[in-house]
Amino acid sequence: MAKVVYGSELSAELKQQMKQKIEGYVARGMRRPCLAVILAGDDPASHSYVKGKEKACQAVGIESRMHYLPATVGQKELECLIDALSQDDGVDGILVQLPLPKGLDEDSAILRISPDKDVDGLHPVNVGKFFLGEEGFVPCTPLGIMELLKRMECDVEGKRAVVVGRSKLVGTPVARLLQNANATVTVCHSRTRDLASVCREADILVAAIGKPRFITKEFVKPGAFVIDVGVNRKDDGHLCGDVLFEDVEPIAAAITPVPKGVGPMTICMLLANTLQGYERKML
Numbered sequence: 001m002a003k004v005v006y007g008s009e010l011s012a013e014l015k016q017q018m019k020q021k022i023e024g025y026v027a028r029g030m031r032r033p034c035l036a037v038i039l040a041g042d043d044p045a046s047h048s049y050v051k052g053k054e055k056a057c058q059a060v061g062i063e064s065r066m067h068y069l070p071a072t073v074g075q076k077e078l079e080c081l082i083d084a085l086s087q088d089d090g091v092d093g094i095l096v097q098l099p100l101p102k103g104l105d106e107d108s109a110i111l112r113i114s115p116d117k118d119v120d121g122l123h124p125v126n127v128g129k130f131f132l133g134e135e136g137f138v139p140c141t142p143l144g145i146m147e148l149l150k151r152m153e154c155d156v157e158g159k160r161a162v163v164v165g166r167s168k169l170v171g172t173p174v175a176r177l178l179q180n181a182n183a184t185v186t187v188c189h190s191r192t193r194d195l196a197s198v199c200r201e202a203d204i205l206v207a208a209i210g211k212p213r214f215i216t217k218e219f220v221k222p223g224a225f226v227i228d229v230g231v232n233r234k235d236d237g238h239l240c241g242d243v244l245f246e247d248v249e250p251i252a253a254a255i256t257p258v259p260k261g262v263g264p265m266t267i268c269m270l271l272a273n274t275l276q277g278y279e280r281k282m283l
Ligand code: NAP
Pocket: 141, 164, 165, 166, 167, 168, 169, 170, 171, 188, 189, 190, 191, 192, 195, 208, 209, 210, 211, 229, 230, 231, 232, 262, 263, 264, 266
């Protein structure tokens, strides 16, 4: 039976530590850290994600500034707002909720975020710094995955890690973080041949595919550490991961559930990045 590691519990502990730190700064007369969030359009999922981020900011004492724009907003107007927030000394982090409505250019919008405030780690300057090993911002989900591995008491060094998925936001950066932690890393994708046998070599298996319950026990080496990043909606409306939990849990050393696994850690790392941006500027 695997140790089931809940991101919901770990994030609550980390948020408590952040809250204490922030209250300490405020007690010393400093302002609170501030995250600005831009949401364009009325996609219900995006609204719910943004609400979650706002609540999480409140819980730790980070000021959140919400900017709701209509789906019809023009690229110029969006970028003017990003420019203003980039220049505002009272703002430490800027998050543009993706995807943007049709007709808006995401890459161009991200380029307007000051790299010092790019708490999602999506600006090419931060992507470059990350791959060069320089200090910048690293995307939140991969950071959360590394914290979960720590909580699993998984010593990454020397382990064989397999990441299924190579997206810019998850698969590619988590593979890099694992490599930085001295794992030997294989990245798999939709054209990988004999995926199950590659995955079975993994001491650490990260599933970031977006295919419900795709990873069964045939993909998992007994005793592996399994991180399930997938968030998929089942027909009954409930969420499930990329891993068939009940199949894999009996043979893994440790596993994250969905929900309450990686998801809460992503939001927690967004707060941590915002606090980091604030500390770099204020301390
Ligand atoms: P994505 O951009 O769609 O990337 C999916 C990756 O999976 C691609 O690299 C794709 O390969 C690969 N893939 C697809 N089918 C495959 C198959 N049959 N065999 C092997 N690889 C396959 O998705 P993403 O943004 O990385 O997200 C992945 C999942 O994580 C989604 O369920 C998403 O909702 C979830 N997610 C969760 C969080 C969180 O906080 N919990 C955060 C972000 C994402 P190709 O490159 O060859 O197409």
